[in-house]
Amino acid sequence: MDPPSSLKLLGSWADSHTHRVQLALKLKGLEFEYQEEDAINPSPALLLHNPVYKKVPVLLHSDRPVVESVIILQYIDETWADNPIMPADPFERAVARFWCHFAEDKLAPAVGAVFSSSGEGQKTAVDQVHDNLKLLERELRDGAFKEKRFFGGDKIGLLDIVLGCGSYWLAVFEEVMEVKLVDPGTFPVFHAWLKDFEEQNEVKETIPAIDKLLEYARGIRQMMLSLSNGTSTTAPAAAGTTSAINVAVDGSSG
Amino acid sequence: MKAVVLLDFWASPFGQRCRIALAEKGVDYEYREENVLGDKSPLLLQSNPVHKKIPVLIHDGKPVCESLIIVQYIDEAWPDRAPLLPADPYSRAQARFWADFVDVKFNECGSRLWKLKGEAQAAAKEEFIGILKLLEGELGDKKYFGGDAFGFVDVALAPFVSWFYSYETCAGFSIEEAAPKVAAWGKRCMERESVANALSHPDKIYEIVGVLKKKFGVE
Numbered sequence: 046m047d048p049p050s051s052l053k054l055l056g057s058w059a060d061s062h063t064h065r066v067q068l069a070l071k072l073k074g075l076e077f078e079y080q081e082e083d084a085i086n087p088s089p090a091l092l093l094h095n096p097v098y099k100k101v102p103v104l105l106h107s108d109r110p111v112v113e114s115v116i117i118l119q120y121i122d123e124t125w126a127d128n129p130i131m132p133a134d135p136f137e138r139a140v141a142r143f144w145c146h147f148a149e150d151k152l153a154p155a156v157g158a159v160f161s162s163s164g165e166g167q168k169t170a171v172d173q174v175h176d177n178l179k180l181l182e183r184e185l186r187d188g189a190f191k192e193k194r195f196f197g198g199d200k201i202g203l204l205d206i207v208l209g210c211g212s213y214w215l216a217v218f219e220e221v222m223e224v225k226l227v228d229p230g231t232f233p234v235f236h237a238w239l240k241d242f243e244e245q246n247e248v249k250e251t252i253p254a255i256d257k258l259l260e261y262a263r264g265i266r267q268m269m270l271s272l273s274n275g276t277s278t279t280a281p282a283a284a285g286t287t288s289a290i291n292v293a294v295d296g297s298s299g
Numbered sequence: 300m301k302a303v304v305l306l307d308f309w310a311s312p313f314g315q316r317c318r319i320a321l322a323e324k325g326v327d328y329e330y331r332e333e334n335v336l337g338d339k340s341p342l343l344l345q346s347n348p349v350h351k352k353i354p355v356l357i358h359d360g361k362p363v364c365e366s367l368i369i370v371q372y373i374d375e376a377w378p379d380r381a382p383l384l385p386a387d388p389y390s391r392a393q394a395r396f397w398a399d400f401v402d403v404k405f406n407e408c409g410s411r412l413w414k415l416k417g418e419a420q421a422a423a424k425e426e427f428i429g430i431l432k433l434l435e436g437e438l439g440d441k442k443y444f445g446g447d448a449f450g451f452v453d454v455a456l457a458p459f460v461s462w463f464y465s466y467e468t469c470a471g472f473s474i475e476e477a478a479p480k481v482a483a484w485g486k487r488c489m490e491r492e493s494v495a496n497a498l499s500h501p502d503k504i505y506e507i508v509g510v511l512k513k514k515f516g517v518e
Binding site: 139 | 349361365368369371372375391396433
């Protein structure tokens, strides 16, 4: 196998997709170089290595780029076989991939919508988050993940990483927006899983401190509110705001 | 019920991906038509409760959903023949990237070619041509996106070959002009039995587009 020093990650400190890759590399015990990217001003390296989407994360392995976090995670797992994060069985792999896609396609945009909306729109967004969480809760309680500690079984796996890195925004948004997203009474199994996940050492080392995330989210929310009040914003700032929150929550840019 | 069942809709490019993959692997299966424009069967609702959509592959009673996930599952469940994904991790990552690109960029933009009109459609056309050129670049002089062997990206994109005529006619441009290598690749794919048997005739797809346009209220 290549020496780990040939790994470089282009990422953004508040981006949940970046955290996924950092966590996976940590779980595999792989050293890597990290380069912070500004979503609004991508570096030449980022534009060179991800010309199609121009966003983080990008994993460079001996200067060859791999992009899209779920693809990167599978690449890492297939290149370094110890401490597997994907299940071995093809059906279980399909189930993990399905829920990863659900997290990206349904849950993350719904959570993002909570943050960027207000009034009736926000109520609708909160309901959508709850609908999505209900589906996950059911799967944890009675379905494919019944009686498992983590989605990956006894250890954190692909789906834990994908769902877990991003779920911390739920608590952040609850505080900043004063909405209830994950009520332990309604989603007991999901809530318990999330707490367990967040207690893992590698996770604690990866996810930024909650006060930094709160500060970041509050800052963006302020900008968004001043936007909708029609005060002082230029188009780039508006784009930057939406960009920043999109990057943070669901990895999309602009 | 056979060991392998595919819940599908005849015109669905996503279902066709699964049919192509199963044919490439020589897997015997039962095809069940779902009326996506009408009532969904109890089996579909039970097998895909989250999205209630086809295609769904049911293997020994266990459902697999989402076409690209199904194709990867088919590749992994029958690993001894006609590999669809390459062996080396980096090439696999590239294949997954471009297959995902077909969904997120090609199909998304392609659907706007017939859903929209006027300036919005013209903008979608420009965007789509840009997307075609990216695919053209990725294909290069290779026989298939997978190289010499028909692979994952080819399976992902091939069903949309029968949509080329609809895209061109609705938005007024030529795929052959914009991306001649992709056009030639499309014809090569149609020469494969697995693809020829799965795809709908372009005229039938154009009819379906007409139905969808009415449904979406596009004149």
